[in-house]
Every structure is written in C-alpha cells, then in structure tokens.
Amino acid sequence: MKRKTALRWALGLFFGGLLVLTFLSNTIQSLSLPKVAVEKPTVGSLDLSISEDGFLQPAYTAPLVPLGNWTVTTVHVKKSDHVKKGDPLLTFDTTTTQRSLEDEKTRYEQLQIQYLQMQEALKPLLRQGDDEDAIEKQKQDLQVKQLDMEIERRQIADLEKQIRDGEVLRAPFDGIVSSLSVEAGANVSPGQSVCTVASDASGYQLVFSASGDAADALQLGGNVKVAIAATDMPQTEGKDLPAFNGPGGRVLDGKISAIESGSGQSGGEGGSDAKTVTVDVSGDGLSPGLKATANIPQQSASPGFKIPVDALHSDDSGSYVFVATAKEGPLGSSYYAVKAYVNTGEQSDDTVVILSGLSPDERVVTDSSEPLSDGDRIRLE
Amino acid sequence: MTAVARHAGIAVRLALLAALAALALFPIALTVTNSFMSEREISHHYGALQSSDSSGEDAADMPTERVSIRWVPEVATLKAFGDVLLNRPKFLTLFWNSVRLTAPIVLGQTAVGTLAAYAFAKLVFPGRDKLFFLYLLTMLMPFQVTLVPNYLVAKQLGMLHSYGAIIWPGVFAAFGVFLMRQFAAGIPNSYLEAARIDGAGHFRSFFHIVLPLVKPGMTALMLLAFADNWNMVEQPLLFLTEPFRQPLSVYLAQIVSGEQGVAFASSVLYMTPMVLLFLYGEEQLVEGIQRSGVKG
Amino acid sequence: MPLHRLRRLRDSGAAIAFLGPSLTGFLLFYLIPFGAVVYYSFIDTPIQGHFVGLDNYRLLWDSASFRKAFVNSLAFAGAGVPILFAFSLALALLLSGAMPLRRTFRTAFLLPLVVPVASIALVWQALFHWQGALNGLLASLGLTPVDWMNSRWSFAVMVIVYVWKNAGYNLVLFLAGLANVPAEQKEAAAIDGAGPWRRFWAITWPGLAPVSFFVVVMSVVASFKVFRETYLVAGAYPNDAIYTLQHFMNNSFQNLDYSKLTSAAVLLAIVIGAAVYVLFRAERLAREAEE
Numbered sequence: 001m002k003r004k005t006a007l008r009w010a011l012g013l014f015f016g017g018l019l020v021l022t023f024l025s026n027t028i029q030s031l032s033l034p035k036v037a038v039e040k041p042t043v044g045s046l047d048l049s050i051s052e053d054g055f056l057q058p059a060y061t062a063p064l065v066p067l068g069n070w071t072v073t074t075v076h077v078k079k080s081d082h083v084k085k086g087d088p089l090l091t092f093d094t095t096t097t098q099r100s101l102e103d104e105k106t107r108y109e110q111l112q113i114q115y116l117q118m119q120e121a122l123k124p125l126l127r128q129g130d131d132e133d134a135i136e137k138q139k140q141d142l143q144v145k146q147l148d149m150e151i152e153r154r155q156i157a158d159l160e161k162q163i164r165d166g167e168v169l170r171a172p173f174d175g176i177v178s179s180l181s182v183e184a185g186a187n188v189s190p191g192q193s194v195c196t197v198a199s200d201a202s203g204y205q206l207v208f209s210a211s212g213d214a215a216d217a218l219q220l221g222g223n224v225k226v227a228i229a230a231t232d233m234p235q236t237e238g239k240d241l242p243a244f245n246g247p248g249g250r251v252l253d254g255k256i257s258a259i260e261s262g263s264g265q266s267g268g269e270g271g272s273d274a275k276t277v278t279v280d281v282s283g284d285g286l287s288p289g290l291k292a293t294a295n296i297p298q299q300s301a302s303p304g305f306k307i308p309v310d311a312l313h314s315d316d317s318g319s320y321v322f323v324a325t326a327k328e329g330p331l332g333s334s335y336y337a338v339k340a341y342v343n344t345g346e347q348s349d350d351t352v353v354i355l356s357g358l359s360p361d362e363r364v365v366t367d368s369s370e371p372l373s374d375g376d377r378i379r380l381e
Numbered sequence: 382m383t384a385v386a387r388h389a390g391i392a393v394r395l396a397l398l399a400a401l402a403a404l405a406l407f408p409i410a411l412t413v414t415n416s417f418m419s420e421r422e423i424s425h426h427y428g429a430l431q432s433s434d435s436s437g438e439d440a441a442d443m444p445t446e447r448v449s450i451r452w453v454p455e456v457a458t459l460k461a462f463g464d465v466l467l468n469r470p471k472f473l474t475l476f477w478n479s480v481r482l483t484a485p486i487v488l489g490q491t492a493v494g495t496l497a498a499y500a501f502a503k504l505v506f507p508g509r510d511k512l513f514f515l516y517l518l519t520m521l522m523p524f525q526v527t528l529v530p531n532y533l534v535a536k537q538l539g540m541l542h543s544y545g546a547i548i549w550p551g552v553f554a555a556f557g558v559f560l561m562r563q564f565a566a567g568i569p570n571s572y573l574e575a576a577r578i579d580g581a582g583h584f585r586s587f588f589h590i591v592l593p594l595v596k597p598g599m600t601a602l603m604l605l606a607f608a609d610n611w612n613m614v615e616q617p618l619l620f621l622t623e624p625f626r627q628p629l630s631v632y633l634a635q636i637v638s639g640e641q642g643v644a645f646a647s648s649v650l651y652m653t654p655m656v657l658l659f660l661y662g663e664e665q666l667v668e669g670i671q672r673s674g675v676k677g
Numbered sequence: 678m679p680l681h682r683l684r685r686l687r688d689s690g691a692a693i694a695f696l697g698p699s700l701t702g703f704l705l706f707y708l709i710p711f712g713a714v715v716y717y718s719f720i721d722t723p724i725q726g727h728f729v730g731l732d733n734y735r736l737l738w739d740s741a742s743f744r745k746a747f748v749n750s751l752a753f754a755g756a757g758v759p760i761l762f763a764f765s766l767a768l769a770l771l772l773s774g775a776m777p778l779r780r781t782f783r784t785a786f787l788l789p790l791v792v793p794v795a796s797i798a799l800v801w802q803a804l805f806h807w808q809g810a811l812n813g814l815l816a817s818l819g820l821t822p823v824d825w826m827n828s829r830w831s832f833a834v835m836v837i838v839y840v841w842k843n844a845g846y847n848l849v850l851f852l853a854g855l856a857n858v859p860a861e862q863k864e865a866a867a868i869d870g871a872g873p874w875r876r877f878w879a880i881t882w883p884g885l886a887p888v889s890f891f892v893v894v895m896s897v898v899a900s901f902k903v904f905r906e907t908y909l910v911a912g913a914y915p916n917d918a919i920y921t922l923q924h925f926m927n928n929s930f931q932n933l934d935y936s937k938l939t940s941a942a943v944l945l946a947i948v949i950g951a952a953v954y955v956l957f958r959a960e961r962l963a964r965e966a967e968e
Contacts, residue, residue: 007661014653021466022473033468334468377468394771395778401768402785405841408800409792427803447813448803497699506692512700519707521894521953523901525926526942529717530710532930553702583691608791614905615923619930633795633909641799648796659791663784670846671853674891 033379034370036337038324038363041305046346046353048217050296052208052277055289056228058198059205059280061178064089066188067166068097079180080289083171089195090169090182094162101159108152115145174200203282206254206292211274213346215259217298218277224254225295226281254281254294300346304353311366312344312352319344321358322365322372324380337365339374409652411450416461416649418454420642423461426451427641461646471625472647479628479651482544482617483610486551490606491599494557495565498595499587501558502565503573513562520555524615535620542623547616556609557602563672564598565591600662601669611655711946718939733940743941745917746925753832753921754900757839761896762889765844769851770877783852787845794842798909805834805910826911832918838910839903846899847892854888855881890960894953 070092077089122138125131178198188194206226210218228250258278279294311321322337342357358364365372372378415423426449465472500506501513519527527550535546568591576586617631624632629651633644659666721729737743772782804811805825812822825834858881866876904923907915915924922945929938 004661007657011654011657011661014657018466018473018476018650022477379468391776394776398768398771398776398778398782401771402782405786405789405844408797408841409788411800412797427799447808447816448806448810449813450803450810493699493702496695500692500695504688504692504695506689509692515708516703518950518953519703521898522946522949523898523904523923525901525904525923526946526949527707527711528926528930529714529935529938529942530707533710533713534706549702550706553699553706555703555707558699558703583688583695587695604791608793612793612795612905614795614908615927618908619927630793630795633793633798644799648799652792652796655791655793656788659788660784663787666787667783667849670849673895674850674853674888 033377034337034368034372035381036322036324036365036369036372036378037367037381039307039311039366040361040363041307041354041358043303043305043360045303046213046300046306046348046351048214048298048300048346048348050210050214050218050298051293052210053291053293054206054208056204056206056281056286056292057289058176058178058202059282060199060202061196062172062175062199063193064169064172064195064197065191065193066090066092066169067162067190068092068094069187069189070094070096070166072182072184072186072188072194075180075182075184077177077180079177081177083175083177083197085171085173087171088168089171089177089197092167092169092188094167097159097163097166101156101163104152104156104159108149108156111145111149111152115142115149118142118145169195171197173197176200203280204286204290205257206279206281206294207276208279208294209274209276212348213300214298214348215275215277217300217346218256218259218275218296220256220259222256222296224256224279224281225297226252226254226279227293227295228252228283228286228290250283252281252283254279256280300353302345302353302355304345304355305358305360306351306353307358307364308366309347309350309352311364312342317341321354322368323358324363324365324378335378335380337368337372337374337376337378411452412645412648412652414452414454416645417457417459418451418645419456419458419460420464422451422455423641423645461643462650465643465646465650469643472629472650474625475627475629475632476650478626479611479630482547482613482628483607485548486554486610487603487606489548489552490554490557491561491602493552494559494561494602495592495595495599496587497558498561498565499583499591501562503568503570503586503591504583516555516558520559528615528619531616532620542621544621544626546620547613550616551606551610554606557606560602560605560669560673561595561598564595564601564669567672568594597665597668598672600665601672604658604662604666605669607658608655711942714939714942717935718943721936733936734944737937737940737944740937742920743922743925743937746920746922749918749920750901750922753835753839753903753919754897756832757836757900757903758893758896760836761840761843761847761899762892764840765847765892766851766885768844768848769855770881772848772852773855783845783848786848789842790845794905795909798906801834801838801906801910827916829916829918831911831916834910835903835907835919838906839900842903842906843896843899846895850888850892850895851885854885858884886963887960890956890963894956897949897952 072090073093074091075089076087076091077083083089118138118141122135122142125135125138129135175197177195179196180194182188182194256277257280258276260276260278261274277294281292307321312319313322314320318341320339320341323340324335325338327334327336340357340362343355345353345355347353365378368378418426501509531546531550532541534550535541535543538545540546540549572590572594573586576590581589612630613628614630617627621627629647633647633651718733719728719730721727721732768786772779776782803809806812807822807824807827809825811825815822823830825831862880866880901923904921904927907919907921907924908927911919914920914928922941926938926941926945929941
C-alpha cells in the first residue's frame with residue numbers, strides 16, 4: 001500500500017508538473033534564453049536623404065558706415081524693418097564736419113589773399129623786366145599757391161559732400177535691416193558698421209552641416225527643396241507679397257552653392273567628416289532668420305540589404321551581423337544566433353547597406369537582451 | 382533429487398533469468414541513463430546515426446565513426462530535460478495531445494466495455510454468442526482492416542482530421558468488451574441469483590454486485606488500453622494532417638532522427654506516465670492478462 | 678416454461694440497455710462501414726462506380742507489392758509466433774515453481790509491453806544501424822558488419838523486437854496455465870521415475886493446452902502490431918524483407934488507392950477470420966477429444 005501511495009504521488013506530481021510547465025513555459029523560456037529582436041532586411045538602395053533645419057540668411061548684406069565722426073541724432077528704423085532704396089535709416093549730427101569745413105574755407109580764403117598778394121608782387125617785377133630769374137621764381141610760387149588752393153577747394157567739396165550725403169544714412173537698395181548697432185546719441189566713426197541691410201534682390205542662403213555618406217553623396221548645383229515654415233512667416237503688412245501656396249508654408253527650389261569640408265563649427269556630432277553645406281534659395285517675402293528645412297532626396301549608389309546600424313558589429317576579422325537560424329526539430333524550432341561576416345556599403349544615421357554576406361530570407365538580429373556570441377541559443381521575440 | 386542439485390538448478394535458472402531480464406530491460410535502462418547525458422556527449426556517441434549532418438566544427442565534437450553505447454554519462458545533467466520542457470513548447474503541446482487522445486478512449490472504452498460485458502456475461506438473449514464471436518473477430522483484426530471503415534465513418538460524420546475520428550472507434554473497440562466480459566464471467570451466478578431473490582433489478586445488480594467485483598478488470602483494461610493508445614501510431618499518422626495536432630508517439634520517431642540531444646529525455650518523459658501506471662496497477666494487469674486467456 | 682421465457686424477455690430488455698452503447702458504436706464504427714468496404718471492393722471507383730466483380734481482387738493479387746507484403750506478413754507470423762511461443766514458454770518454465778524474485782522478474786518482462794515503442798526507437802536504431810553498436814561489436818570481433826535494417830536481416834531484427842515486446846504478455850498467460858497444473862501429479866510422476874522431459878509432455882503440456890490456444894491467437898494479433906516498431910525504426914518504406922501488409926495498406930491509404938485498399942482489407946479480414954475460425958475449431962475438437 002505504501003508503494004501504491006508513492007506511485008500515486010509520483011503520477012500526480014508528474015502530470016501536475018507538466019501542467020504547471022505548460023502554463024508557465026513562456027515565462028520560463030524568457031528567463032533562460034537571450035531574447036532577441038529580428039528583422040528581415042529589405043532590399044534596396046539606402047535612403048540617404050537629408051532633411052536639415054536651419055535659418056535663412058541673406059546672400060548679400062551691405063554694411064553701412066557713417067562718413068564722419070559723428071553722433072547719431074535719430075534712428076529711423078528698427079531691426080528687421082523693410083526698407084526701400086533711399087529710405088532714411090539714421091540721421092547724424094554733422095557739427096564736427098561742418099566745423100572743419102569752415103576751417104577749410106577760412107584756409108582757402110587765406111590762400112586766396114596770399115595768392116593775390118603774390119600777384120601784386122609780380123607786377124613790379126614784370127614792369128622792370130630785367131630780373132628774369134626773380135620773375136620766374138615768382139611765377140612758380142604763384143603756381144604752387146594755385147595748386148594749394150585747388151587742394152583746399154577739393155577738400156571743401158569733400159566735406160560738403162560728406163555732410164550732404166552723410167547726414168542722413170539711407171538704404172542703398174530694397175531690403176531688410178538685418179542689424180542695427182547704434183542708438184540715438186551714440187558716437188560713431190567712419191568705417192564703423194552701424195547698420196546692415198540685406199538685399200532683397202540677392203536671395204537667401206540656408207547653411208547646415210551634414211556628415212557621413214549622405215554628405216558625400218551631395219553635389220554642387222544639386223537641387224534642394226526648401227520648405228519654409230508657415231508659423232515663422234515674417235510680418236508682411238504694407239508689402240505686397242504673392243499669396244503663399246498652401247497653409248503649411250511653402251516649398252521653394254534651391255541649389256547647393258557650396259560644400260565645405262571640415263567646418264569647425266559642428267565638431268560635436270558629425271566628427272571630422274562633417275561638411276558645411278550652403279543652399280541658395282530665392283523667393284519673395286523671405287526674411288533673414290526664417291526657419292527653413294532643406295530636403296535633399298537621394299539614394300545610395302549600390303543597392304543591397306538594408307539593416308539597422310545597431311545590428312552591425314565588428315571584430316578583428318571585419319564587420320558582421322548575427323543571423324537567427326532555425327533548427328527544425330520535431331519538437332519545434334530552436335533558434336541560434338550565427339555570425340555572418342558582411343561587406344557594408346553606404347551608411348546613414350540609422351541604416352547601413354549590406355552589399356554581400358546576407359541572403360534575402362535571413363533574419364538579422366537587431367536587438368538582444370544579452371550580448372550574443374556565435375552559436376548562442378536564442379529566443380525570438 | 383538432492384537438495385544440492387535443486388539449489389544448483391535454481392541458481393542456474395536464476396542466472397538465466399537475470400540475463401534475460403537484463404536483455405528485456407536493456408533498451409529501457411539505456412534510454413533512462415542516457416537521458417542525463419549532455420547534448421555534446423550524445424552527439425558524440427550517436428552522431429554516426431546521422432552522418433550526413435555533421436555540424437560540429439570542433440574535433441572533439443565530431444561523432445565517433447560508429448555508435449558507441451555508453452551507460453553512464455560522463456557528466457550527469459538535467460539539461461536535456463530542461464531543454465525539452467522549457468525551450469520546446471511543442472513537446473508539451475504534443476504531450477497534451479497524447480493525453481487528449483488517450484484519456485477519452487481509455488475512460489470511454491472501460492465504461493462501454495463494462496456495461497456490455499454484463500450483458501454478454503450475465504444476461505441471456507438471442508444471438509448472444511454469435512454477436513460475441515463477431516466482437517472477438519473484430520478485436521483480432523489488425524488496425525489496417527478497420528482503417529478504411531473508420532475512415533469512411535469519419536468522413537460521413539464530418540470529423541475527418543479531428544480527434545473524434547480516432548477517439549470514437551477507440552471508445553467502441555471490441556477489446557474492452559472482451560476483457561470485461563472475461564472478468565464479469567468470473568462472478569458466480571449465485572451472487573446475482575441471490576440479489577434477484579432480494580428483489581434487485583438488473584441495474585442494482587450491476588452497480589452493487591458486478592461493478593465492485595470487476596474493478597480489477599477495469600484497472601487492467603484501463604492499463605492495457607492506455608498502453609495501446611498512448612502508443613498509437615497508425616491512426617494519427619493517417620487521420621491527422623496538422624503536425625501540431627499529432628500525439629507524441631508519432632513525433633518521437635522524428636525526434637530520434639532529428640534531435641538526438643533531447644531524444645532520450647523526451648523518450649523518458651514520454652514513457653514515465655505509462656511506467657508509473659503500470660507499476661501502480663501491475664497486479665490488476667497481470668490478472669487481466671490471465672483472464673483474457675481463460676476460455677469463458 | 679413460461680417463467681424461463683419471462684426471464685429471457687426481461688433479460689433481453691436489459692441486454693438492449695446494457696449492450697446499447699457498445700452495440701451502437703460497434704455497428705456504426707465497425708460493422709456497417711465494413712459492409713461498405715466490402716461493397717466498395719466490388720466497384721471500380723468509390724463515386725458512381727460500376728460493379729466490376731472480382732476485378733479489384735485480381736488487380737490486387739497482380740500487384741507485386743501486395744504479394745510481397747502478403748507473403749512477408751504470413752512469413753512473419755509463421756516465424757515469429759512459434760519463436761515467441763517457445764521463448765515465452767521457456768521463460769514461464771524458468772520462472773515457475775518457488776523461484777526467488779519471481780515478481781521482480783515478471784515485472785521486468787512485462788515492462789516492454791507497456792513502454793511505448795516510440796520512446797525506445799532510438800535504442801533500436803543505435804543497435805541495428807549500419808554504423809550501429811552491433812556492427813561495432815562485430816567489427817571488434819573481426820567479423821563482417823551486417824546492414825541489419827537494409828537486408829534480409831531486418832526480418833530477424835523485427836522478430837527480436839516482436840519477441841521482446843510480447844514475451845511478457847504470454848509469460849503471464851503461461852504462468853497462469855502452469856499454476857493450474859496440479860503439483861501433486863508432477864511429484865507423483867517424479868517419484869515414478871519419469872524424467873523432466875517426459876513429465877513435461879505427460880503432465881505440464883496437457884495442462885497448458887487451453888492457454889496455449891490463446892497464446893497463439895494473441896501472438897498472431899500481436900504479430901500484426903509489430904508494424905509500429907517497423908515503422909518507427911525503418912519508416913514507411915522499409916527493406917523488402919519487412920514490407921508487410923500493414924505497410925502496403927498504409928501506403929495505399931496515403932495514395933488514396935481505394936480499390937486496392939478495400940479489397941486488401943476484405944481479403945485480410947477473410948484470411949484472419951478463417952485462421953481464427955480454424956483455431957477455435959481445433960481447440961474445440963481438442964477439448965472434446967480430451968473429454
């Protein structure tokens with residue numbers, strides 16, 4: 001009887017145990033094997049499209065300088081104001097220049113008097129007519145004076161022009177006041193940029209940095225779609241602008257005008273191969289600082305299998321991925337992670353093209369709960 | 382005959398019996414001990430069975446040229462069991478398939494058989510013996526003779542490719558009726574006579590006298606039916622098409638050739654319930670076999 | 678005898694109730710469909726077929742694979758049953774009397790009966806494979822290896838498996854038979870100076886006769902079930918030597934060859950039915966002769 005009881009227990013435990021395992025098998029399985037995510041690679045060219053945000057900068061900006069050491073009396077415009085050619089921007093107090101003009105005028109009068117005196121002094125010499133040398137010298141002196149007077153006259157004209165032209169600083173062309181560095185009362189000196197005006201006619205530029213294979217694939221003169229954000233539209237009152245097409249801003253055509261490598265400014269993310277790309281774009285109603293997005297659709301030259309960058313590993317022998325291979329057994333498939341060395345092609349931020357080493361049906365391990373090594377038993381998610 | 386000679390005779394007989402018993406137990410014992418081997422050791426010893434598939438790169442992993450039977454694992458491990466039970470959901474699925482096929486047959490066959498046995502053993506009705514001979518004849522037919530009839534019925538009843546196609550013929554298998562009749566026939570008529578005089582009807586006689594007395598028979602039948610159906614190969618092979626609906630018995634053969642590492646462990650798990658049940662009801666089973674040989 | 682008739686009537690009513698479930702199932706799943714099989718065996722196609730008489734049977738017999746399977750099955754039963762009979766009887770005799778560990782031995786010999794074939798198929802393969810352990814043993818003894826499963830030896834292998842599996846069942850039957858042989862008669866004969874051989878034939882063997890009959894019947898039935906082992910070890914198309922009727926019918930079924938299948942089923946039923954009838958007849962005659 002003892003034996004029977006033991007056997008009954010054994011039977012009960014056996015079936016009970018299997019029952020429990022049946023219900024828990026998934027849970028238990030998840031504890032024992034590395035869990036991996038797999039992906040079947042898609043065939044095709046790598047999408048190397050670039051979509052970068054930036055702010056529009058005017059292509060040509062004129063720095064405006066005062067003509068004299070003056071003081072600003074009036075500021076007529078504000079930054080970002082739209083101005084037409086000839087519109088006054090700043091008015092200066094030109095007193096200092098006027099004073100030197102008067103000085104010069106006085107000096108000119110002095111010279112005139114000196115000249116007349118010398119002319120008077122020549123007359124008796126001519127009348128005597130014998131001292132040829134003295135006459136000649138006096139004539140030369142007169143000529144020098146005449147030249148001095150000429151210089152003085154030009155200086156006066158200059159100053160007068162300075163005052164005439166410089167008293168009111170005017171917009172040289174239609175554009176936008178892109179910077180204004182003075183306010184009323186400020187003392188300025190010639191050559192000091194007090195104000196810049198961005199030209200409407202010259203168009204705008206979008207500058208951004210790109211890196212990697214996407215940047216390598218860019219070409220000078222390539223077409224770029226530049227999307228202008230609608231929310232950042234400039235204030236356009238009083239200006240007659242064409243109606244924007246679509247509510248979500250508009251898209252303008254641009255061209256890549258410059259690709260400079262090794263730009264210092266974006267050393268952080270792109271590393272040494274970051275490139276600064278300049279895109280020219282023109283259109284009505286653009287203004288500096290407008291947010292814009294450059295979209296450059298392009299694809300890698302050599303098609304292959306596209307896999308996530310994270311799936312690619314490398315060791316001494318090269319780059320490899322883990323491929324989930326199923327071993328079919330009557331009790332169901334068991335999966336193993338098998339190393340497959342691959343040749344890689346172009347690479348974008350998140351995707352890399354595998355040129356060889358994979359076959360279409362292979363499932364590439366893209367993520368795993370534990371570090372894998374070749375031949376590890378795995379569990380598919 | 383001297384006592385010495387008799388003792389010597391017994392010793393010789395014992396030695397002979399021990400040798401034969403060892404032969405009988407050899408495959409079972411080997412399966413059990415090898416189920417504790419590691420996958421590596423198994424493929425080393427048994428890899429020659431599938432020489433075409435040599436995946437091992439390591440020289441030490443290369444299978445031996447011939448199968449070498451090893452009794453004791455170098456390192457005893459439960460890994461194979463863990464592998465089967467934890468990492469292969471299909472094993473458990475198929476195991477329960479086997480249970481779902483076997484349990485209804487065993488229970489149904491016992492119930493139907495016990496009822497019919499009473500009629501055949503203790504009731505008098507016209508054509509009884511001829512009908513019983515028909516049952517007997519059917520019981521002796523190999524499965525392949527009843528295969529087509531079973532198939533036709535399953536098709537008519539629309540349960541082709543379902544468990545019903547296997548379970549129903551199993552429930553009505555003639556063997557249950559036959560064995561239970563042998564047991565019921567062993568009950569002295571006087572018991573029933575006495576009950577009848579006490580005013581008991583057939584149903585009371587059956588439930589109060591026959592049923593308690595044929596209990597060992599029911600145990601024996603359950604065991605034999607379980608052994609037979611736990612083992613079934615032909616029916617699922619022919620009637621079930623989906624791999625996930627098959628019982629373990631069919632698939633174990635494929636495990637054997639496909640996954641040696643877990644083959645022994647799955648085999649042990651598969652035979653365990655049967656062996657436990659056998660040990661549990663061995664006496665009844667022996668009695669059942671003896672009864673089957675008694676001309677009633 | 679009105680009382681007797683009344684009882685029979687009452688019994689008949691109860692018989693319908695008790696036999697009902699079994700008989701319904703038996704008719705539904707075995708007898709009626711078997712009638713349909715007999716019918717199908719006489720027409721050419723199952724759907725809108727025409728009566729073709731014995732054509733199907735002729736075709737069946739003309740099929741080489743059927744003849745091979747038929748002969749193999751007969752040969753297997755013919756060889757396997759006597760071997761199994763002798764082996765189990767020897768085992769029973771060894772185990773008879775007051776043997777120590779009797780129950781343990783019986784358990785050991787019965788275990789193969791219940792252990793599922795599929796679970797030890799690997800061991801059979803490991804033993805009998807071309808690169809199996811048995812050939813390893815032969816090679817180490819300097820003998821030529823034998824391709825056990827792919828030659829005529831496969832027949833012997835299947836007989837071994839058959840004996841291994843069924844010896845326990847017959848052993849139990851024989852032990853029961855031996856228990857019915859009165860021990861006093863044996864002892865009396867021993868005192869009379871009869872040798873063991875004479876004692877066996879004169880006393881033990883007649884006592885075993887009824888059980889022997891059943892052993893033979895069950896062995897024949899079991900010989901048909903050896904298909905499982907063959908299938909699990911050697912697959913659907915084994916060596917010619919062990920391609921039995923079961924393989925033939927399974928494969929016909931897989932190929933949906935109805936005419937062959939139905940006629941083979943009928944033929945097999947007739948052969949087995951006849952064999953069983955003869956056996957039962959012989960047993961009755963033997964019993965009557967004894968009395």
